[in-house]
Amino acid sequence: MDISVNRESLEAMRVFDLATMPLRELNSALHAIAPGTNDTNFEVVNPRGSHAVAVGIDQPVSVDVRGSVGYYCAGMNDGGTVTVHGSAGPGVAENMMSGTVVIEGDASQYAGATGRGGLLVIKGNAASRCGISMKGIDIVVHGSIGHMSAFMGQSGHLVVLGDAGDALGDSLYEAKLFVRGEVKSLGADCIEKELRPEHLEKLAELLEKAGVKDVKPTEFKRYGSARKLYNFNIDNAEAY
């Protein structure tokens, strides 16, 4: 893993060492950024699994976190670019509004939970419930994802280059799921669907944005909602 600092940008970069500075100082500085300012590059060193790192960003800042983080890194990100040069704990980029979050390592449970926009890229694997209740976010996982991913997913795209665990897309609404590898099982009301030209186009766009090379959109299968559980019907009770 490359954890070296880009020397050219060092002068303009504000460095926060979480071994010596409280978390509050980092998040407070990120929130104090005025619209239009040039001083937008931040680096966080020694995160040592800290929770709530770089949460509530609401300006187009860039944050490089050198190491692994705990829960809710980049939570509610709205316009920032956060790169974790390590792995992320549960709920990374939860409820993201816009912007980009990149995890160079693996992500724990609930990655991108309830996200409403922006792009979450996980270069390793993601654990269970990746994209739970997603509401518009795009998530690209280079590796595999765990069980119950995209549970109750409402909208947005989940792209998985590896495999998906049990009950993918359970109780899915309108989120679109693309998996290149094996799907262990599909959840209630989730079915395989036709991969149409507009999906191939969207996949190509997301793969490019996520820095994925040598993988063709045609290698994926698409999964979506059968829409049979959209309005309650007692005869469907066994499905739950």
Place this chain on the structure above:
Amino acid sequence: MSYHNPYTPPRKSATFDDYTLAEIRRAAATGIYDIRGAGTKRKVPHFDDLLFLGASISRYPLEGYREKCDTTVILGSRFAKKPITLKTPITIAGMSFGALSGNAKEALGRGATIAGTSTTTGDGGMTDEERGHSQTLVYQYLPSRYGMNPKDLRRADAIEVVVGQGAKPGGGGMLLGQKISDRVANMRNLPKGIDQRSACRHPDWTGPDDLEIKILELREITDWEKPIYVKVGGARPYYDTALAVKAGADVVVLDGMQGGTAATQDVFIENVGMPTLACIRPAVQALQDLGMHRKVQLIISGGVRSGADVAKALALGADAVAIGTAALVAIGDNDPHWEEEYQKLGTTAGAYDDWHEGKDPAGITTQDPELMKRLDPIAAGRRLANYLKVMTLEAQTIARACGKNHLHNLEPEDLVALTLEASAMAQVPLAGTNWIPGKGGF
């Protein structure tokens, strides 16, 4: 010899009463359980089963209209940089835009603002109308996260992490398709006309240790300014209160089974959770055991209807109360004015609880544009303000009679119970005795 059998009146079963029989037939005919709004309709031990003693030779009263009896309450003083101050300890509970019409939400905001108290969003996000009309607005952070966004978090005055509610501890919700207008659908990122499930668990945390980190995240996002409430249903009040305090809550909101819901199964409402009266003392005990009573504030809800109920909840140790159903009634819900239309819906004013169907004649629990127009938010807000003021005056009247110059000075010693059940639950003596069941060895 002829024998004449004397007349014996037909006898109906107490177990299989008329309502039970009708329910069995309804289930058999429809194949689905009954969904409805509001809280429990069964009779449970309640504030009615408590009485204040008032002043006597050993306790002197305060003069009504002359000697001050303060009603101010400060919420969120533990950690928040900006705690909120209310003129009255009666707040408006969380109710969603979606379940309620925009006019109804506006009326709640207007009424609460006139009375100097807070109102609360619900499962559907914050609307500009309710933010604009609510001087103090609590923003609910719910499992569904419908409409959740950081801008609204920052423009809220407090944040309420909802773990459960009294009508259905452990249950989620369902907003049925017929109430999903374009606007409601848009706020919830879902297509129009489909049933919208509100999850029963949060998507990104489980348990008290996660909750502590979730609260940290919310505080960091909002720069530690906002009071953070944790709302729980009346299930395990001692432990839930202790765990909420441990997780870092500024305020614990505890909702008993009389607390209303927009919609859930009748079987859930009637059979899960504890009465409000049974919840208060264990919660207060947890705060006292942790040395946090009055430092972490306790808001009690579920069946609060009058200033007497307010005074009783506070005497048992709560810092404030919240009202939901009573506030809806104040703005016009179940008003006999619409009796003819209630009859057409197969019900009667006072019993209408099909709030999920969106056909509310009073224009409150609906998204139908024509029905919504029936509620004038300004007049309805005024009615709510009047009601809140009356309740506050009533609570003050009782507190003065007990010699208290602040509602928070009311105490369990001011109370007696009329029934053994209420005595045991409220842990105040049965009237005329010094006996509290479960205390003193028997």
